[in-house]
Amino acid sequence: MKYLKRLISDYTPVKSQLYILFAGFLLTVMWQNANAQIAVIGETVYTVSGDPITNGVVLISDGKIEEVGSEASIEIPAGYEVHEASVVTPGLIDARTVVGLAGYYNEDHDQDQIETSDAVQPELRAIDSYNAREFLVNYLMEEGITTVHTGHGPGAVISGQTMIAKTTGTTVDQALVDSTTMIAVTLGPSVGSNFSSPGTRSKLISVLRQDLIRAEDYATKRAEGNVNSRDLKMESLADLLDGKITALVTAHTASDIMTALRVQREFGFPMVLDxxxxxxxxxxxxxxxxxPVIIHPTMIRPFGEAKNSSFETASKLHKAGIPVAFQSGYEGYVPKTRVVKFEAAIAAAHGLGMENAIYALTLGSAGILGIDNRVGxxxxxxxxxxxLFDGDPFEYLTNVNSVIIDGNVVYQRD
Amino acid sequence: MPGSGLLMSGQTVYVKPKPANTIEEMLIMVDEESGIYGGLKMANGTNPLRTDGTPGTRAKSAALVRSLFVQAQEYKTQFDEADGDPEKKPSRDLQMETLVEVLEGKRIVHNHTHRHDDILTAIRLADEFGYRMVLQHVSEGWKVADEIAASGYPASIIGLDSPGGKLEAINLLNTNGKELERAGADVAFHTDDPVVDSRFFLRMAAFGVREGMSREKALQALTIAGARMMDIDDRVGxxxxxxxxxFIILSGDPFSVYTHVQQTWIEGEKIWDRDNPEDREYAVGGYEIFRASANSHTHLEGYK
Incomplete structure (x- = not known):
């Protein structure tokens, strides 16, 4: 794409139309490549839905997985482009990030993860802020992250909506998997640091409950066809109450987690803890x-609300049978994003184990996000x-050799 | 060490994180005679810049630093020419005394610097006044690796999970170690905790190896290279x-994610043991660790 951009910008406006035509032709060629037939051969293939396959093969056609099995059982058809690697996994999923809304410059113009004009804004759509060309999106893709659940960050009673995207494409529409996945709710003191009100936990919950009660009325009127003027805020909350979208509730302390469960019991909406x-x-x-729990980045700095965090929490939740996924979360300074694979790696090394960590990063995450029919x-x-990895995906010294998204080889090392 | 918000923010200390009641017990003396146990923190680039123009630009920053060292040179000349005569000796000036220690090579400058042009400015100033200097952070070191190696000043670098977050450091790459090694520069790692949690010090060097640094150089960068940069390699490293x-005892390859530090020994005494549940919590985290520990000096600050 860099080449295309140069091609377009280097020529005069008189000629530009011609080159845009040429660029269009190149894109068509690339698109055809996306639909190419590929065979991936791995010494170990983690299908995740089944046992790992030694000397496994994955056949890809038209952007979809065609066949998966052992090298002995699958004959690679003629004309398939062959890629080989030591370890093969499904694309990794970051279950909670702000990447694409928060950019790597960390300047006002690329920080859209939190809007501080109002503490309750469920109507804010992630798709209106997502920058598919953000450098960090591509950076994550090159580490093997192919799907991100991204959107508004913690720090407001309701900061806005989240969405799911593939880490490819140059526009939000190309990248999009799901436009309206969850509504981000935050309990705890971070809200008070961004807004003059609510300033306490009790006030925060009263604000939240009052709006949900209003939304119950709105939902009833909507069901009866009695809504005269649309209210975007109420629409979003009514969707939550109707179970069309999920509440992503950030709560760190045990008491805030208990409060989240209490409010969820009262209103009965679908909820994921963050x-x-x-x-x-x-x-x-x-x-x-x-x-389910989208656990904090394993390596979160043990400050403030997260001061009692532990590398072993993911393992404990998993052992208790609670669905758990990993996230990169939000970073306000350096580094500007975490890499979810690295966060899972530390949990893998602290009781969770490698295969459970791969599960949580792929199918487990996809299940929590409701996209396990497509990915994971x-x-x-x-x-x-x-x-495609050259070793254990979690080892510090392991490199990503290639990344394939929707059947398109989007990254190759060297 | 003090922060990077000023051109010279103060002195640094070299300490061992061992159980102690006083800072004196923890200090590592570089020069017993002069009582030097640390360096001088300096910074250039955007952190020390002020909207009121003191300094407002890179050139002003360099001029202010140069003026101070020129003053220190004159102070030292007066002092040397007095040859011990109390009548002729200049009156004591603590700021000048510290800078004279720097000029005499007894106190090492630790210079915070990110951008490649700022790195070269730091080198230019150290060359002009002949002081010893460690380049700290050196985010764009990979762009001027050959110049750094040729200058002879060592580089103390940091590795990150992703770039970005700070404008003058957005070009920081984990290939920094590889490029500086290739050029022949001395390289150490630092965490700048909380930028990198110090529990992940080894991990940072492992990423250096992933990006092309040799294992040998990466291990040195965690041990002896840092000791050289503080002039304490006769004692540690x-x-x-x-x-x-x-020394530390590890459960396996220092560059594997599955390896844990099992024990930490300082001056022949085991000060941390993963098999001890309370010690272990310090490594993995858990509920109210700082408050629960009877030995912690920090629990009052840590518990809010």
Whole structure:
């Protein structure tokens, strides 16, 4: 793409139309390449939906996975482009990030993860802020992350919506998997540091409950066809109450987690816990509520609300049977984003184990995000999102050799 | 060390993180005679810049630093010419005394610097006044690796999970170690905790190796190279007869994610053991660790 950009910008306006035509032709060629037939051969293929396959093959056609099996059982058809690697996994999924809304310059113009004009803004759409060309999106892709659940960050009672994108494409529409995935809710003191009100936990919850009660009325009127003037804020909250979207509730301390469960019981909306530093103190309560957890970045700095975080929480949640996924979260300074694979690696080395960590990064995450019909495992019919590694994906010295998204080889090392 | 918000923000200290009641017990003396146990922190680039123009630009920053060293040179000349005569000696000036220690090579400058042109400015100033200097951060070191190696000043670098977040450091790459090694510069790692959690010090060097640094150079960058940069390599930084018995015991390859530090020994004493549950919590985290620890001096600040 760099080459195309240069091609277009280097020529005079008189000639530019011609070159845009030529660029269009090149894009067509590239698109055809996306639909090329590819065979991926791995010494170990982690399908995730089944046991790992030694000397496995994944056949890709038309952007989808065609067939998966052992080298002995699959004959690679003529004309398939062959890629080989030591380890092959499904594309990795970052279950909670702000990348694309928050950019790597960290200047006002590329920081859209939090809007501080109002503490409750469920109507803010992530798609209106997502920059598919953001450098960090591509950076994550080159580490094997093929899908991101991104959007508004923590720090407001309701900061806005989230969306799911593939880490490819040059526009949000090309990248999009799901435009309206969750509504980001935050409990705890970070809200008070961004807004003059609410300043306490009790006030925060009263603000949230009052709006949800209003939304119940709105939802009832909407169902009866009695809404005279549309209210975007109420529409979003009514969608939440109707179960069309999920609440992504950031809560770190055990008491804030319990509050999240209390509010969820009152209104009955679908919920995923985010952060949850002290989840290990209330494991039984979380399991009984049937709520999945997108655990804080394993290496989160143990400050403030997260001061009691532990590298072992993911392992403890997993052992308790609670669905758990990993996230890169939000970083305000240096580095500007974490890499979800590295966060999972530390959990893998602290009780979770390698295969459980791969599961959480792929199919586990896809299940929590509601996209396991498309991504998360190497199964026929699923999107051909595949990562080729030269060793254990979590080892510090392992490199990503290639990344395939929707059947298109989007990255090759060297 | 103090921060990078000023051209010269103060002196640094070299300490061992061992159980102690006083800072004196923790200090590593570089020069017993002069009582020097640290360096001088300096910074250039955007951090020390001020909207009121003191300094407002890179050139002003350099001019202010140069003026101070010119003053220190004159102070030193007066002092040397007095030859011990109390009548002729200049009156004591603590700022000038510290800078004279720098000019005499007793105190090493630790110079925060990111952009390649700022790195070259730091080198230019050190060359002009002949002081010893360690380049700290050196984010764009890979752009001027040959110049750094030729200058002879060592580079203390940081590795990150991603670039970005700070405008003058957005070109920081984990290939920095490889490029500086190739050029022949001395390289150490630092964490700048909390930029990198110090629990992940080894991990940073492992990423240096992933990006092309040799294992040998990366291990040196975690040990002896840093010791050289503080002038304490006669005491620490390698396992040699006569040196302080400071060492760690690892469960495996230092550059594997699955490896844990099992024990930490300082001066022949085991100060941390992963098999001890309380010690282990310091490595992996958990509930109210700082408050629970009877030995912690920090629990009052840590518990808010």
């Amino acid at each position: 952060g949850a530093s002290e989840a290990y103190l209330v494991i039984d309560e979380i399991r009984e509520a049937g709520v 495992s190497l199964e026929p019919g699923k999107d051909a999102d595949i990562v | 390698s396992l040699e007869p006569g040196k302080d018995a400071d």
